[in-house]
Amino acid sequence: MIPPQELLEENPNITNYIDEDSADNNLKDNEDWTRKKKHVFILSSAGKPIYSRYGNEDKLAWLFGVMQTLVSFVQSSGDCIKSIHAANTLFVFLVKKPLILVAVSKAQDGVQQLTSELSYVFNQITSILTLTRLNKIYEQRQNYDLRRLLAGVERLIDHLLDYSETEPSFFLGAVECLPLSLSVRDTINSAIVAACNKIKNLVFVILLAKNKLISLIRMKKYCLHPADLHLIFNLVQASESLKNSESWTPLCLPRFDSSVKPNSILLKKLRRGNCLEAINESLNVKDESYTTADFQEIRHYLYKCKSTAQFYQPSIGPPYTQTTEHLINVYKRAHHKLHSTVRPLKLIFERNSKEAILAWDTKGFELYIVFEPLIDTTKAISFVGKLLNWIKKKEERIFHLNAPTL
Amino acid sequence: MSSSRKKVLLKVIILGESSVGKTSLMNQYVNRKFSNQYKATIGADFLTKEVTVDDRTVTMQIWDTAGQERFQSLGVAFYRGADCCVLVFDVTAPNTFKSLDSWRDEFLIQASPREPENFPFVLLGNKVDLEPRAISSKRAQQWCQSKNNIPYFETSAKEGLNVEQAFLAIAKNALAQQNSTFDLYNEFPDQIKLTNTQKPSSNGDSCAC
Numbered sequence: 001m002i003p004p005q006e007l008l009e010e011n012p013n014i015t016n017y018i019d020e021d022s023a024d025n026n027l028k029d030n031e032d033w034t035r036k037k038k039h040v041f042i043l044s045s046a047g048k049p050i051y052s053r054y055g056n057e058d059k060l061a062w063l064f065g066v067m068q069t070l071v072s073f074v075q076s077s078g079d080c081i082k083s084i085h086a087a088n089t090l091f092v093f094l095v096k097k098p099l100i101l102v103a104v105s106k107a108q109d110g111v112q113q114l115t116s117e118l119s120y121v122f123n124q125i126t127s128i129l130t131l132t133r134l135n136k137i138y139e140q141r142q143n144y145d146l147r148r149l150l151a152g153v154e155r156l157i158d159h160l161l162d163y164s165e166t167e168p169s170f171f172l173g174a175v176e177c178l179p180l181s182l183s184v185r186d187t188i189n190s191a192i193v194a195a196c197n198k199i200k201n202l203v204f205v206i207l208l209a210k211n212k213l214i215s216l217i218r219m220k221k222y223c224l225h226p227a228d229l230h231l232i233f234n235l236v237q238a239s240e241s242l243k244n245s246e247s248w249t250p251l252c253l254p255r256f257d258s259s260v261k262p263n264s265i266l267l268k269k270l271r272r273g274n275c276l277e278a279i280n281e282s283l284n285v286k287d288e289s290y291t292t293a294d295f296q297e298i299r300h301y302l303y304k305c306k307s308t309a310q311f312y313q314p315s316i317g318p319p320y321t322q323t324t325e326h327l328i329n330v331y332k333r334a335h336h337k338l339h340s341t342v343r344p345l346k347l348i349f350e351r352n353s354k355e356a357i358l359a360w361d362t363k364g365f366e367l368y369i370v371f372e373p374l375i376d377t378t379k380a381i382s383f384v385g386k387l388l389n390w391i392k393k394k395e396e397r398i399f400h401l402n403a404p405t406l
Numbered sequence: 407m408s409s410s411r412k413k414v415l416l417k418v419i420i421l422g423e424s425s426v427g428k429t430s431l432m433n434q435y436v437n438r439k440f441s442n443q444y445k446a447t448i449g450a451d452f453l454t455k456e457v458t459v460d461d462r463t464v465t466m467q468i469w470d471t472a473g474q475e476r477f478q479s480l481g482v483a484f485y486r487g488a489d490c491c492v493l494v495f496d497v498t499a500p501n502t503f504k505s506l507d508s509w510r511d512e513f514l515i516q517a518s519p520r521e522p523e524n525f526p527f528v529l530l531g532n533k534v535d536l537e538p539r540a541i542s543s544k545r546a547q548q549w550c551q552s553k554n555n556i557p558y559f560e561t562s563a564k565e566g567l568n569v570e571q572a573f574l575a576i577a578k579n580a581l582a583q584q585n586s587t588f589d590l591y592n593e594f595p596d597q598i599k600l601t602n603t604q605k606p607s608s609n610g611d612s613c614a615c
Contacts (some may be wrong), residue, residue: 026593044486046486046488047417047469048415048417049467049482058413062452068483068484069480069481072482073480076479076481143417145415148411223573
């Protein structure tokens with residue numbers, strides 16, 4: 001990382017652009033745009049715009065030039081720009097050949113978190129194009145305008161970014177399961193195994209509902225990284241066609257295979273199928289949410305089981321029904337502190353006027369509990385034990401354990 | 407979606423000795439403004455301009471550079487993937503003409519385009535409103551011919567003379583280059599993979615029924 005002063009000293013005004021009246025009015029006119037809490041940009045190594053979360057990337061072409069120049073300038077001294085910290089704005093760069101991804105955030109995210117979000121976005125692109133192909137394109141033509149190939153993928157990226165702001169699964173690196181009784185889950189699993197055993201070269205079968213995992217059955221020798229699962233979840237969620245019909249989509253899972261070969265994944269709504277239909281119906285009925293009735297001062301919590309990379313959360317209730325993003329940010333900050341590379345922590349208890357949070361990282365699990373702000377510390381700690389017991393009891397229901405393999 | 411397909415973005419780099427009028431040309435072209443005051447560009451300047459060329463909306467991403475050597479350390483990556491390079495000299499200053507060769511060479515080394523001999527350059531002789539003239543049109547044109555017929559325009563950023571035309575030619579040249587290399591690269595090279603996966607896919611269908 002280069003301290004901004006140094007950048008500025010050597011090149012006092014890398015872009016003397018916005019000065020005077022050289023009115024490319026895009027920014028001045030558009031307060032909406034400048035006020036956005038988090039921008040994400042994707043550009044080619046040549047500085048050609050590929051994606052901007054907000055605003056027309058063509059109109060922002062000059063800005064992409066600035067970003068590429070910053071990257072290029074730092075590269076020329078054999079270094080790599082990671083972030084720029086300016087007052088309350090954080091600029092994070094992810095240079096992933098042949099692309100450059102940039103996040104600009106005023107939302108108090110950490111560098112690590114933004115970098116990981118940018119990696120997700122990069123993986124989303126490679127899941128469609130594959131890394132091999134992406135590299136080949138730019139080897140052949142450095143000036144290629146990737147938007148040609150990504151028409152339609154912008155929507156996936158938009159969705160991914162929205163999703164990551166309202167869902168704990170991304171920063172936790174875990175997936176959420178649909179609570180089900182063990183017997184129902186077993187029936188589903190054996191039905192799937194029976195149906196799919198005949199199919200050759202089938203590596204994974206994933207059954208999901210409303211972004212929650214019902215079943216994941218895999219070939220014995222392969223594992224699916226949660227990051228790849230998120231991409232699949234995102235794809236299913238963001239594509240209407242996948243929701244309404246059976247479809248076949250080629251997809252490359254970046255974590256599974258360092259994308260040398262595209263894996264083709266069969267994504268299906270298993271709504272049809274004689275045995276599955278009845279079970280699916282019971283699923284909808286059983287979609288009860290686990291409230292925290294026994295623990296009144298607990299507003300919400302996250303429990304991540306590390307060995308399975310799955311997590312559980314109760315449904316979000318007041319006062320966060322309208323401000324889910326705030327709650328997610330509280331969690332993100334706590335997660336960031338637990339996993340800070342500079343000074344990782346094991347246990348945190350923090351209180352402010354809005355809420356109190358307890359975060360605990362152990363060998364087997366991570367636990368985050370958001371309390372009423374006035375909760376007594378000893379009481380908060382006593383809740384931890386009770387909550388853990390409760391989760392232990394419900395474990396079979398809320399997690400997908402002991403999945404059979406193909 | 408189909409509209410984004412038609413859209414094209416061109417990376418255009420402007421090079422030349424300091425104070426030949428690179429920034430002024432760009433400002434005249436994009437903002438239709440001119441100032442007599444000289445302000446050296448530090449590092450680089452960027453502007454965006456949309457033009458229509460043969461029914462296509464083309465966005466020009468113009469990378470204006472610093473002519474002064476001490477501001478030129480922007481890194482190799484800066485020049486990469488350019489679609490056109492505009493060389494500018496001052497018709498009243500012979501040294502700015504003489505250095506064109508080295509600017510051109512430098513660009514080709516840094517940007518390392520696939521086909522250097524066919525890379526689209528455009529030469530602008532600026533400040534034609536000023537006297538006395540040091541470089542004749544003929545001399546400039548000869549240089550252009552020797553470099554695989556680079557298009558040449560005489561411009562005045564101050565009076566807006568020929569600026570629009572020059573940039574239109576820049577866009578056209580860059581576009582022509584893009585179109586000519588289009589076949590090099592297949593937009594859908596993955597057909598083979600479809601046939602590879604056809605078997606499991608059809609099996610899957612029959613199974614789920």
